[in-house]
Amino acid sequence: MSEITAVKGREILDSRGYPTVEVEVTLASGHTGRMLVPSGVSTGKWEAHELRDGDASRYGGRGVRKAVANVNGELAEAVIGLAADNQAFLDRRMIDLDATAQKSRLGANAILGISFAVARAAAAEAGKPFYRYLADAYRIEGDLRIPLPMVNVMSGGLHAGGKLDVQDYMVVPVGASSYPEALEQVSAVWQATRVVLNASGYEAFLVADEGGLGPALNSNEEGLEILCRSVEQAGLKPGSDIAIALDVASTHFYDPTSNEYVLGADGSRLTSEGMIDRLEKWVSSYPIVSIEDGLAEDDWEGWRRLTERLGERIQVLGDDLFTTNGERIQRGIDLNAANAVLVKSNQIGTLMETVEAIRLAKFAGFRTVISARSGETEDDVLADLAVGLRGGQIKIGSLTRSSRLSKYNRLLRIDEELGGAFEGGKVIGG
Numbered sequence: 001m002s003e004i005t006a007v008k009g010r011e012i013l014d015s016r017g018y019p020t021v022e023v024e025v026t027l028a029s030g031h032t033g034r035m036l037v038p039s040g041v042s043t044g045k046w047e048a049h050e051l052r053d054g055d056a057s058r059y060g061g062r063g064v065r066k067a068v069a070n071v072n073g074e075l076a077e078a079v080i081g082l083a084a085d086n087q088a089f090l091d092r093r094m095i096d097l098d099a100t101a102q103k104s105r106l107g108a109n110a111i112l113g114i115s116f117a118v119a120r121a122a123a124a125e126a127g128k129p130f131y132r133y134l135a136d137a138y139r140i141e142g143d144l145r146i147p148l149p150m151v152n153v154m155s156g157g158l159h160a161g162g163k164l165d166v167q168d169y170m171v172v173p174v175g176a177s178s179y180p181e182a183l184e185q186v187s188a189v190w191q192a193t194r195v196v197l198n199a200s201g202y203e204a205f206l207v208a209d210e211g212g213l214g215p216a217l218n219s220n221e222e223g224l225e226i227l228c229r230s231v232e233q234a235g236l237k238p239g240s241d242i243a244i245a246l247d248v249a250s251t252h253f254y255d256p257t258s259n260e261y262v263l264g265a266d267g268s269r270l271t272s273e274g275m276i277d278r279l280e281k282w283v284s285s286y287p288i289v290s291i292e293d294g295l296a297e298d299d300w301e302g303w304r305r306l307t308e309r310l311g312e313r314i315q316v317l318g319d320d321l322f323t324t325n326g327e328r329i330q331r332g333i334d335l336n337a338a339n340a341v342l343v344k345s346n347q348i349g350t351l352m353e354t355v356e357a358i359r360l361a362k363f364a365g366f367r368t369v370i371s372a373r374s375g376e377t378e379d380d381v382l383a384d385l386a387v388g389l390r391g392g393q394i395k396i397g398s399l400t401r402s403s404r405l406s407k408y409n410r411l412l413r414i415d416e417e418l419g420g421a422f423e424g425g426k427v428i429g430g
Ligand code: PGA
Pocket: 039, 040, 041, 042, 043, 044, 167, 247, 249, 319, 371, 372, 373, 374, 375
Protein backbone atom coordinates (compact mmCIF):
# COMPACT_ATOMS: atom_id res chain seq x y z
CA MET A 1 0.00 0.00 0.00
CA SER A 2 1.45 3.33 -1.00
CA GLU A 3 1.64 6.53 0.97
CA ILE A 4 -0.42 9.71 0.94
CA THR A 5 1.05 12.27 -1.46
CA ALA A 6 -1.61 15.00 -1.59
CA VAL A 7 -4.56 16.24 0.46
CA LYS A 8 -6.96 18.84 -0.90
CA GLY A 9 -9.94 20.32 0.96
CA ARG A 10 -12.66 22.58 -0.37
CA GLU A 11 -15.89 24.19 0.78
CA ILE A 12 -19.01 22.71 -0.86
CA LEU A 13 -22.74 22.88 -0.03
CA ASP A 14 -24.91 20.28 1.70
CA SER A 15 -28.59 19.32 1.33
CA ARG A 16 -29.72 22.37 3.31
CA GLY A 17 -27.56 24.64 1.16
CA TYR A 18 -25.11 25.18 4.02
CA PRO A 19 -21.35 24.92 3.56
CA THR A 20 -19.57 21.71 4.42
CA VAL A 21 -16.11 20.21 3.91
CA GLU A 22 -15.03 17.99 1.01
CA VAL A 23 -11.63 16.30 1.00
CA GLU A 24 -9.70 14.60 -1.80
CA VAL A 25 -6.68 12.46 -1.07
CA THR A 26 -4.13 11.16 -3.59
CA LEU A 27 -1.76 8.25 -3.00
CA ALA A 28 1.66 7.63 -4.56
CA SER A 29 0.03 4.94 -6.71
CA GLY A 30 -2.18 7.64 -8.24
CA HIS A 31 -5.35 6.30 -6.60
CA THR A 32 -7.67 8.86 -5.06
CA GLY A 33 -10.39 8.98 -2.44
CA ARG A 34 -12.98 11.63 -1.67
CA MET A 35 -15.25 12.35 1.29
CA LEU A 36 -18.13 14.81 1.63
CA VAL A 37 -18.75 15.52 5.30
CA PRO A 38 -22.37 15.54 6.63
CA SER A 39 -23.75 17.92 9.25
CA GLY A 40 -26.53 17.78 11.88
CA VAL A 41 -28.74 20.43 13.50
CA SER A 42 -30.29 18.35 16.24
CA THR A 43 -26.84 17.86 17.68
CA GLY A 44 -25.80 16.40 21.01
CA LYS A 45 -23.77 18.41 23.50
CA TRP A 46 -21.09 15.70 23.59
CA GLU A 47 -20.48 15.56 19.85
CA ALA A 48 -17.10 16.31 18.34
CA HIS A 49 -16.85 19.93 17.28
CA GLU A 50 -17.86 21.05 13.80
CA LEU A 51 -15.64 24.02 13.02
CA ARG A 52 -17.47 26.94 11.37
CA ASP A 53 -16.09 30.35 10.53
CA GLY A 54 -18.55 32.44 12.54
CA ASP A 55 -18.03 35.29 10.11
CA ALA A 56 -21.59 36.52 9.57
CA SER A 57 -20.77 38.15 6.23
CA ARG A 58 -20.62 34.69 4.58
CA TYR A 59 -23.42 32.08 4.86
CA GLY A 60 -24.59 33.60 8.14
CA GLY A 61 -21.41 32.47 9.87
CA ARG A 62 -21.70 28.88 8.61
CA GLY A 63 -18.73 28.99 6.25
CA VAL A 64 -16.09 26.28 6.69
CA ARG A 65 -13.03 28.06 5.28
CA LYS A 66 -11.16 27.68 8.56
CA ALA A 67 -11.75 23.92 8.55
CA VAL A 68 -10.69 23.75 4.88
CA ALA A 69 -7.55 25.75 5.66
CA ASN A 70 -6.74 23.21 8.39
CA VAL A 71 -7.18 20.36 5.89
CA ASN A 72 -4.89 22.02 3.38
CA GLY A 73 -2.39 23.24 5.97
CA GLU A 74 -1.60 21.66 9.31
CA LEU A 75 -3.43 18.38 8.74
CA ALA A 76 -2.08 17.81 5.22
CA GLU A 77 1.43 18.43 6.48
CA ALA A 78 0.96 15.89 9.27
CA VAL A 79 -0.44 13.07 7.13
CA ILE A 80 1.43 13.35 3.83
CA GLY A 81 3.91 10.48 3.69
CA LEU A 82 1.85 8.16 5.95
CA ALA A 83 0.75 4.75 4.67
CA ALA A 84 -2.86 4.82 3.51
CA ASP A 85 -3.83 1.53 5.13
CA ASN A 86 -2.72 2.27 8.68
CA GLN A 87 -5.94 3.97 9.71
CA ALA A 88 -5.28 3.77 13.45
CA PHE A 89 -1.93 5.54 13.08
CA LEU A 90 -3.33 8.18 10.74
CA ASP A 91 -6.35 8.94 12.92
CA ARG A 92 -4.26 8.98 16.08
CA ARG A 93 -1.85 11.45 14.51
CA MET A 94 -4.70 13.83 13.67
CA ILE A 95 -6.29 13.44 17.13
CA ASP A 96 -2.94 14.20 18.80
CA LEU A 97 -2.30 17.15 16.55
CA ASP A 98 -5.68 18.63 17.42
CA ALA A 99 -5.06 17.94 21.12
CA THR A 100 -8.55 18.91 22.36
CA ALA A 101 -11.25 16.66 23.82
CA GLN A 102 -13.83 17.41 21.12
CA LYS A 103 -11.55 18.10 18.13
CA SER A 104 -12.42 21.75 18.42
CA ARG A 105 -9.07 23.22 17.39
CA LEU A 106 -8.79 21.74 13.88
CA GLY A 107 -12.47 20.72 13.54
CA ALA A 108 -14.03 17.26 13.45
CA ASN A 109 -15.35 18.13 9.98
CA ALA A 110 -11.77 18.62 8.73
CA ILE A 111 -10.42 15.49 10.45
CA LEU A 112 -13.30 13.21 9.39
CA GLY A 113 -12.94 14.30 5.77
CA ILE A 114 -9.30 13.21 5.67
CA SER A 115 -9.92 10.05 7.70
CA PHE A 116 -12.53 8.70 5.27
CA ALA A 117 -10.93 10.03 2.08
CA VAL A 118 -7.70 8.17 2.91
CA ALA A 119 -9.59 4.91 3.58
CA ARG A 120 -11.43 5.24 0.28
CA ALA A 121 -8.17 5.87 -1.59
CA ALA A 122 -6.75 2.76 0.08
CA ALA A 123 -9.81 0.77 -1.03
CA ALA A 124 -9.30 2.03 -4.58
CA GLU A 125 -5.66 0.96 -4.54
CA ALA A 126 -6.67 -2.46 -3.18
CA GLY A 127 -9.16 -2.72 -6.07
CA LYS A 128 -12.08 -3.31 -3.70
CA PRO A 129 -15.47 -1.71 -3.25
CA PHE A 130 -15.38 0.32 -0.04
CA TYR A 131 -17.74 -2.00 1.87
CA ARG A 132 -15.46 -4.95 1.03
CA TYR A 133 -12.34 -3.03 2.05
CA LEU A 134 -13.93 -2.17 5.41
CA ALA A 135 -15.10 -5.74 5.93
CA ASP A 136 -11.60 -7.11 5.24
CA ALA A 137 -9.81 -4.44 7.29
CA TYR A 138 -11.97 -4.64 10.43
CA ARG A 139 -13.46 -8.15 10.34
CA ILE A 140 -16.47 -7.43 12.51
CA GLU A 141 -18.34 -10.69 12.94
CA GLY A 142 -21.23 -11.75 10.70
CA ASP A 143 -22.12 -12.04 7.02
CA LEU A 144 -22.22 -9.03 4.74
CA ARG A 145 -25.84 -8.01 4.50
CA ILE A 146 -27.96 -5.04 3.49
CA PRO A 147 -29.05 -3.47 6.77
CA LEU A 148 -32.69 -3.11 7.79
CA PRO A 149 -33.66 0.51 7.08
CA MET A 150 -35.71 2.75 9.37
CA VAL A 151 -37.22 5.22 6.91
CA ASN A 152 -38.47 8.71 7.77
CA VAL A 153 -42.05 9.45 6.72
CA MET A 154 -42.98 12.48 8.83
CA SER A 155 -40.81 14.92 10.72
CA GLY A 156 -41.26 17.29 13.64
CA GLY A 157 -38.93 18.92 16.12
CA LEU A 158 -35.97 20.85 14.76
CA HIS A 159 -36.29 19.23 11.33
CA ALA A 160 -39.67 20.65 10.37
CA GLY A 161 -41.73 23.80 10.80
CA GLY A 162 -44.80 22.04 12.29
CA LYS A 163 -45.69 21.71 15.94
CA LEU A 164 -44.77 18.09 16.58
CA ASP A 165 -42.26 17.46 19.34
CA VAL A 166 -41.22 14.01 18.09
CA GLN A 167 -38.50 14.55 15.49
CA ASP A 168 -38.79 11.43 13.32
CA TYR A 169 -41.76 9.20 12.57
CA MET A 170 -40.25 6.28 10.73
CA VAL A 171 -41.37 2.95 9.28
CA VAL A 172 -39.39 -0.28 9.43
CA PRO A 173 -40.14 -2.95 6.80
CA VAL A 174 -39.79 -5.84 9.24
CA GLY A 175 -41.77 -8.29 7.09
CA ALA A 176 -39.93 -7.76 3.80
CA SER A 177 -37.91 -10.69 2.53
CA SER A 178 -35.52 -8.68 0.36
CA TYR A 179 -34.11 -5.18 0.27
CA PRO A 180 -35.85 -4.26 -3.03
CA GLU A 181 -39.16 -5.48 -1.57
CA ALA A 182 -38.51 -3.41 1.56
CA LEU A 183 -38.10 -0.25 -0.53
CA GLU A 184 -41.21 -1.04 -2.54
CA GLN A 185 -43.31 -1.43 0.61
CA VAL A 186 -41.96 1.68 2.25
CA SER A 187 -42.60 3.66 -0.92
CA ALA A 188 -46.23 2.45 -0.92
CA VAL A 189 -46.61 3.60 2.71
CA TRP A 190 -45.04 6.92 1.87
CA GLN A 191 -47.50 7.54 -0.99
CA ALA A 192 -50.38 6.41 1.22
CA THR A 193 -49.35 8.85 3.97
CA ARG A 194 -49.85 11.78 1.62
CA VAL A 195 -53.34 10.51 0.78
CA VAL A 196 -54.21 9.93 4.44
CA LEU A 197 -52.90 13.36 5.45
CA ASN A 198 -54.81 15.11 2.68
CA ALA A 199 -58.00 13.22 3.58
CA SER A 200 -57.56 14.35 7.20
CA GLY A 201 -57.36 17.97 6.10
CA TYR A 202 -53.58 18.39 6.38
CA GLU A 203 -51.34 19.74 3.70
CA ALA A 204 -48.78 17.09 2.84
CA PHE A 205 -45.93 19.11 1.45
CA LEU A 206 -42.32 18.07 1.50
CA VAL A 207 -40.92 20.44 4.07
CA ALA A 208 -38.62 18.54 6.35
CA ASP A 209 -34.83 18.38 6.30
CA GLU A 210 -34.67 14.63 5.68
CA GLY A 211 -37.15 14.74 2.80
CA GLY A 212 -40.16 13.73 4.90
CA LEU A 213 -43.56 15.32 5.29
CA GLY A 214 -43.93 18.03 7.90
CA PRO A 215 -47.66 18.21 8.70
CA ALA A 216 -48.89 20.49 11.50
CA LEU A 217 -50.62 17.68 13.43
CA ASN A 218 -52.47 18.38 16.65
CA SER A 219 -50.68 15.87 18.86
CA ASN A 220 -47.72 13.52 18.85
CA GLU A 221 -50.06 10.53 19.06
CA GLU A 222 -51.90 11.63 15.96
CA GLY A 223 -48.66 11.04 14.06
CA LEU A 224 -48.69 7.42 15.23
CA GLU A 225 -52.36 7.04 14.22
CA ILE A 226 -51.64 8.43 10.78
CA LEU A 227 -48.69 6.10 10.28
CA CYS A 228 -50.83 3.04 11.13
CA ARG A 229 -53.63 4.18 8.84
CA SER A 230 -51.11 4.77 6.05
CA VAL A 231 -49.69 1.26 6.39
CA GLU A 232 -53.23 -0.18 6.11
CA GLN A 233 -54.07 2.12 3.22
CA ALA A 234 -51.01 0.70 1.43
CA GLY A 235 -52.48 -2.80 1.85
CA LEU A 236 -49.95 -3.82 4.49
CA LYS A 237 -50.27 -4.90 8.12
CA PRO A 238 -49.01 -2.59 10.86
CA GLY A 239 -46.69 -4.59 13.06
CA SER A 240 -46.05 -7.72 11.01
CA ASP A 241 -45.26 -6.06 7.65
CA ILE A 242 -44.34 -2.55 8.70
CA ALA A 243 -43.42 -1.51 12.22
CA ILE A 244 -42.85 1.98 13.62
CA ALA A 245 -39.64 3.58 14.89
CA LEU A 246 -39.46 6.98 16.57
CA ASP A 247 -36.65 9.44 17.13
CA VAL A 248 -38.10 11.49 19.96
CA ALA A 249 -34.93 13.66 20.13
CA SER A 250 -36.16 14.68 23.57
CA THR A 251 -32.99 16.56 24.55
CA HIS A 252 -34.39 19.35 22.41
CA PHE A 253 -37.61 19.79 24.41
CA TYR A 254 -36.16 19.03 27.83
CA ASP A 255 -36.10 22.02 30.17
CA PRO A 256 -33.06 21.65 32.47
CA THR A 257 -34.19 24.40 34.85
CA SER A 258 -37.40 22.58 35.81
CA ASN A 259 -36.17 19.07 34.90
CA GLU A 260 -39.24 18.62 32.73
CA TYR A 261 -39.98 17.33 29.26
CA VAL A 262 -42.14 19.98 27.61
CA LEU A 263 -44.33 18.38 24.91
CA GLY A 264 -45.79 21.48 23.27
CA ALA A 265 -48.03 19.55 20.86
CA ASP A 266 -49.63 17.57 23.70
CA GLY A 267 -49.70 20.41 26.23
CA SER A 268 -47.77 18.27 28.75
CA ARG A 269 -44.90 18.98 31.13
CA LEU A 270 -43.55 15.64 32.26
CA THR A 271 -40.94 14.46 34.73
CA SER A 272 -38.50 11.82 33.55
CA GLU A 273 -40.79 9.13 35.01
CA GLY A 274 -43.82 10.77 33.37
CA MET A 275 -42.01 10.76 30.03
CA ILE A 276 -41.26 7.04 30.43
CA ASP A 277 -44.97 6.44 31.20
CA ARG A 278 -45.87 8.33 28.03
CA LEU A 279 -43.46 6.26 25.93
CA GLU A 280 -44.76 3.05 27.47
CA LYS A 281 -48.31 4.06 26.59
CA TRP A 282 -47.26 4.61 22.97
CA VAL A 283 -45.46 1.26 22.86
CA SER A 284 -48.58 -0.47 24.24
CA SER A 285 -50.91 1.21 21.75
CA TYR A 286 -48.89 1.14 18.52
CA PRO A 287 -46.53 -1.33 16.81
CA ILE A 288 -43.37 0.50 17.85
CA VAL A 289 -40.12 -1.47 17.66
CA SER A 290 -37.53 1.24 18.34
CA ILE A 291 -37.38 4.51 20.29
CA GLU A 292 -34.36 6.77 19.88
CA ASP A 293 -33.56 9.48 22.44
CA GLY A 294 -36.74 8.91 24.41
CA LEU A 295 -35.01 10.85 27.20
CA ALA A 296 -32.49 13.69 27.29
CA GLU A 297 -28.75 13.31 26.72
CA ASP A 298 -27.69 13.49 30.38
CA ASP A 299 -30.68 11.83 32.07
CA TRP A 300 -28.68 8.63 32.76
CA GLU A 301 -30.85 7.45 35.62
CA GLY A 302 -33.97 7.98 33.49
CA TRP A 303 -32.39 5.97 30.67
CA ARG A 304 -31.64 3.14 33.08
CA ARG A 305 -35.27 3.03 34.19
CA LEU A 306 -36.52 3.37 30.62
CA THR A 307 -34.43 0.35 29.59
CA GLU A 308 -35.60 -1.60 32.63
CA ARG A 309 -39.22 -0.96 31.68
CA LEU A 310 -39.12 -1.21 27.88
CA GLY A 311 -35.81 -2.85 26.97
CA GLU A 312 -37.33 -6.33 26.59
CA ARG A 313 -40.07 -5.07 24.29
CA ILE A 314 -38.34 -2.56 22.05
CA GLN A 315 -35.00 -1.22 20.92
CA VAL A 316 -33.91 1.56 23.28
CA LEU A 317 -31.59 3.55 21.05
CA GLY A 318 -29.15 6.26 22.14
CA ASP A 319 -28.11 9.06 19.77
CA ASP A 320 -27.51 12.34 21.67
CA LEU A 321 -26.97 10.11 24.72
CA PHE A 322 -23.93 8.37 23.22
CA THR A 323 -22.76 10.67 20.38
CA THR A 324 -20.78 7.66 19.02
CA ASN A 325 -18.34 8.26 21.88
CA GLY A 326 -16.65 5.18 23.34
CA GLU A 327 -16.59 6.49 26.90
CA ARG A 328 -20.28 7.32 26.85
CA ILE A 329 -21.18 4.00 25.21
CA GLN A 330 -19.20 2.18 27.92
CA ARG A 331 -21.10 4.10 30.60
CA GLY A 332 -24.38 3.11 28.93
CA ILE A 333 -23.29 -0.53 28.90
CA ASP A 334 -22.25 -0.42 32.57
CA LEU A 335 -25.52 1.22 33.63
CA ASN A 336 -27.77 -0.81 31.30
CA ALA A 337 -29.01 2.53 30.06
CA ALA A 338 -30.01 1.42 26.54
CA ASN A 339 -29.73 -1.60 24.27
CA ALA A 340 -28.68 0.01 21.00
CA VAL A 341 -26.31 2.70 19.71
CA LEU A 342 -26.92 5.13 16.85
CA VAL A 343 -23.63 5.53 14.98
CA LYS A 344 -22.80 8.82 13.24
CA SER A 345 -19.15 9.06 12.33
CA ASN A 346 -19.11 12.87 12.37
CA GLN A 347 -20.19 12.83 16.02
CA ILE A 348 -16.79 11.39 16.88
CA GLY A 349 -14.65 12.51 13.96
CA THR A 350 -12.58 9.58 12.65
CA LEU A 351 -13.17 6.23 10.95
CA MET A 352 -11.10 4.40 13.59
CA GLU A 353 -13.20 5.73 16.47
CA THR A 354 -16.37 4.87 14.52
CA VAL A 355 -15.18 1.28 14.19
CA GLU A 356 -14.29 1.20 17.90
CA ALA A 357 -17.77 2.44 18.84
CA ILE A 358 -19.40 -0.30 16.76
CA ARG A 359 -17.11 -2.99 18.21
CA LEU A 360 -17.78 -1.84 21.75
CA ALA A 361 -21.54 -1.83 21.23
CA LYS A 362 -21.59 -5.23 19.56
CA PHE A 363 -19.33 -6.81 22.17
CA ALA A 364 -21.83 -5.79 24.86
CA GLY A 365 -24.71 -7.23 22.83
CA PHE A 366 -26.04 -3.79 21.91
CA ARG A 367 -27.47 -3.36 18.41
CA THR A 368 -26.17 -0.65 16.09
CA VAL A 369 -27.94 1.67 13.65
CA ILE A 370 -25.65 3.42 11.19
CA SER A 371 -27.06 6.88 10.62
CA ALA A 372 -26.95 9.82 8.26
CA ARG A 373 -27.28 13.44 9.44
CA SER A 374 -30.11 15.83 8.63
CA GLY A 375 -27.59 17.79 6.53
CA GLU A 376 -26.30 15.32 3.92
CA THR A 377 -24.71 15.36 0.49
CA GLU A 378 -24.71 13.21 -2.64
CA ASP A 379 -21.97 11.08 -1.03
CA ASP A 380 -23.13 7.46 -0.67
CA VAL A 381 -20.42 6.35 1.79
CA LEU A 382 -22.97 5.56 4.50
CA ALA A 383 -24.24 2.55 2.53
CA ASP A 384 -20.77 0.99 2.30
CA LEU A 385 -20.04 1.80 5.92
CA ALA A 386 -23.23 0.10 7.14
CA VAL A 387 -22.67 -3.03 5.05
CA GLY A 388 -18.90 -3.34 5.57
CA LEU A 389 -19.02 -2.83 9.34
CA ARG A 390 -22.10 -5.10 9.71
CA GLY A 391 -24.26 -2.31 11.08
CA GLY A 392 -27.42 -4.41 11.06
CA GLN A 393 -29.68 -1.36 10.68
CA ILE A 394 -29.42 1.92 8.79
CA LYS A 395 -31.15 5.30 9.13
CA ILE A 396 -30.89 7.54 6.06
CA GLY A 397 -34.03 9.69 6.04
CA SER A 398 -36.96 9.70 3.66
CA LEU A 399 -37.36 8.07 0.23
CA THR A 400 -37.11 11.45 -1.48
CA ARG A 401 -34.26 13.78 -2.42
CA SER A 402 -31.02 12.61 -3.95
CA SER A 403 -29.02 13.23 -0.77
CA ARG A 404 -31.06 10.33 0.69
CA LEU A 405 -31.57 8.25 -2.46
CA SER A 406 -27.84 8.17 -3.24
CA LYS A 407 -27.49 5.87 -0.21
CA TYR A 408 -30.67 3.82 -0.75
CA ASN A 409 -29.67 3.31 -4.39
CA ARG A 410 -26.09 2.40 -3.51
CA LEU A 411 -27.55 -0.30 -1.24
CA LEU A 412 -29.51 -1.66 -4.23
CA ARG A 413 -26.24 -2.03 -6.15
CA ILE A 414 -24.46 -3.66 -3.22
CA ASP A 415 -27.44 -5.99 -2.74
CA GLU A 416 -27.01 -7.08 -6.35
CA GLU A 417 -23.27 -7.64 -5.86
CA LEU A 418 -23.94 -9.74 -2.77
CA GLY A 419 -26.53 -11.80 -4.65
CA GLY A 420 -29.42 -10.53 -2.52
CA ALA A 421 -28.53 -10.50 1.16
CA PHE A 422 -31.04 -8.63 3.32
CA GLU A 423 -30.79 -8.42 7.08
CA GLY A 424 -34.58 -8.48 7.48
CA GLY A 425 -36.78 -7.84 10.51
CA LYS A 426 -35.01 -10.38 12.70
CA VAL A 427 -32.23 -7.90 13.61
CA ILE A 428 -34.81 -5.89 15.49
CA GLY A 429 -36.65 -8.88 16.92
CA GLY A 430 -39.23 -9.06 14.07
P1 PGA B 1 -29.33 15.64 13.11
O1 PGA B 1 -30.57 14.69 13.36
O2 PGA B 1 -28.52 15.08 12.00
O3 PGA B 1 -29.97 16.96 12.80
O4 PGA B 1 -28.57 15.67 14.40
C1 PGA B 1 -30.57 13.31 13.18
C2 PGA B 1 -30.95 12.59 14.44
O5 PGA B 1 -31.25 13.22 15.48
O6 PGA B 1 -30.93 11.36 14.45
